[in-house]
Amino acid sequence: MPAKEAAADPVQWQLHLAAAYRRLGLEKATRHNLERATALHQRTGHHDLHFYEKNYLLEAETLAFSEGTKRTAPRNLQAVNHSLDLAFLAKKLRQSCVALSHGAVANVEYDTGLLNLVLGYLQAAPWLDAHPAIALYFYYYQAATTGNDAYFDKLKKGIVDNGQALPDSELRLVYLLAINYGIQQYNKGEGRYLKEVFELYRSALERGVLLENGQLSRYAFKNIAGIAIRLGEFVWTEGFLEKFGPKVEASHRRNYTDFNLAKLHHARHEYDKAMRMLHKVEYEDVFLNLDAKILLLKIYFEQDETEVLDSFIQSFQRFLQRKNKELGYHRENYLNTLHFASKLLTINGLDKAEKERLRSEIIGAKALGEREWLLERLG
Numbered sequence: 001m002p003a004k005e006a007a008a009d010p011v012q013w014q015l016h017l018a019a020a021y022r023r024l025g026l027e028k029a030t031r032h033n034l035e036r037a038t039a040l041h042q043r044t045g046h047h048d049l050h051f052y053e054k055n056y057l058l059e060a061e062t063l064a065f066s067e068g069t070k071r072t073a074p075r076n077l078q079a080v081n082h083s084l085d086l087a088f089l090a091k092k093l094r095q096s097c098v099a100l101s102h103g104a105v106a107n108v109e110y111d112t113g114l115l116n117l118v119l120g121y122l123q124a125a126p127w128l129d130a131h132p133a134i135a136l137y138f139y140y141y142q143a144a145t146t147g148n149d150a151y152f153d154k155l156k157k158g159i160v161d162n163g164q165a166l167p168d169s170e171l172r173l174v175y176l177l178a179i180n181y182g183i184q185q186y187n188k189g190e191g192r193y194l195k196e197v198f199e200l201y202r203s204a205l206e207r208g209v210l211l212e213n214g215q216l217s218r219y220a221f222k223n224i225a226g227i228a229i230r231l232g233e234f235v236w237t238e239g240f241l242e243k244f245g246p247k248v249e250a251s252h253r254r255n256y257t258d259f260n261l262a263k264l265h266h267a268r269h270e271y272d273k274a275m276r277m278l279h280k281v282e283y284e285d286v287f288l289n290l291d292a293k294i295l296l297l298k299i300y301f302e303q304d305e306t307e308v309l310d311s312f313i314q315s316f317q318r319f320l321q322r323k324n325k326e327l328g329y330h331r332e333n334y335l336n337t338l339h340f341a342s343k344l345l346t347i348n349g350l351d352k353a354e355k356e357r358l359r360s361e362i363i364g365a366k367a368l369g370e371r372e373w374l375l376e377r378l379g
Helices: 003-008 010-023 027-042 049-067 077-106 115-123 132-146 149-165 168-187 193-207 218-230 234-247 250-267 271-280 286-302 306-322 330-346 352-364 371-378
Strands: none
Touching: 010 027, 010 049, 027 049, 049 077, 049 132, 077 115, 077 132, 077 168, 115 132, 132 149, 132 168, 149 168, 149 193, 168 193, 193 218, 218 234, 218 250, 218 286, 234 250, 250 271, 250 286, 271 286, 286 306, 286 330, 306 330, 330 352, 330 371, 352 371
């Protein structure tokens, strides 16, 4: 192993030395390097899947060394088995969660292989919560595939209580999996998840794990501000935009900051200011374009611009048809919003039965991010 790699991974370097000395029959040197590797490994700050892989390699090399000594020497066979299980479980669950999340976006279903056996085994494992690199992925996968709130609650609690066991890059992935699940649940009508997602985002910001190379993704920037505004956290949003706006990549910083400011002005019923900010935005990003159109739709409704609404909705629907391949599962969400907005334009406000039927349809829609706003407009 080159010196640079050895410095980057001292445990692996000590294991390489131990294996080399073992093959040469140098018992004392082998034992010394195994002890050194063990001490370095125990000082490892984070327990992610790489920790479990290294733990298995350490136990396996210890076993190989013991097999070359006296036949009556104790063997660490149980430790080898256990460390191998943990390494496999950590890798299998992480990969399965990534595949599940990607499959939901790309509308692809992957063969999960032995996963059902793994899930059944972990369901009754008393040691599960002691291993966050396994437990957090297990709780996410179970929440995402069963819709059981109890699994999400365990996932969120595990992130808050034990997330420090993971390196930032791994913790970021777990946060994003939990956040995306929460957003999907909210879009399905589970209202309590909006606050859950906001709390997860706020926790991730406080830990600094959403920043990569000192920058915050423009998509996260928009999502966080939008959720905070929807929850009425206007003062918090102002502070967030001021603190994290400069951390958005420079090429998108102005557009996304102006759009979020437009949303904040709209929420405060400052419609003229909101329109002025929207006019400053350059819509090179399809989702920013879509959300700006949704904001315009709301402003037109709230200012009773009924003459332009019908043609605006039709134009918006044609836009969605043209962008079909780019939008994936998001397309249904926007189409549902326009569908119900059109119904709001034609409904007889004095007909209570008609209003109740529409209310039931809005509540029952599976993908509808603007559910609350539509219900407010219905009255």
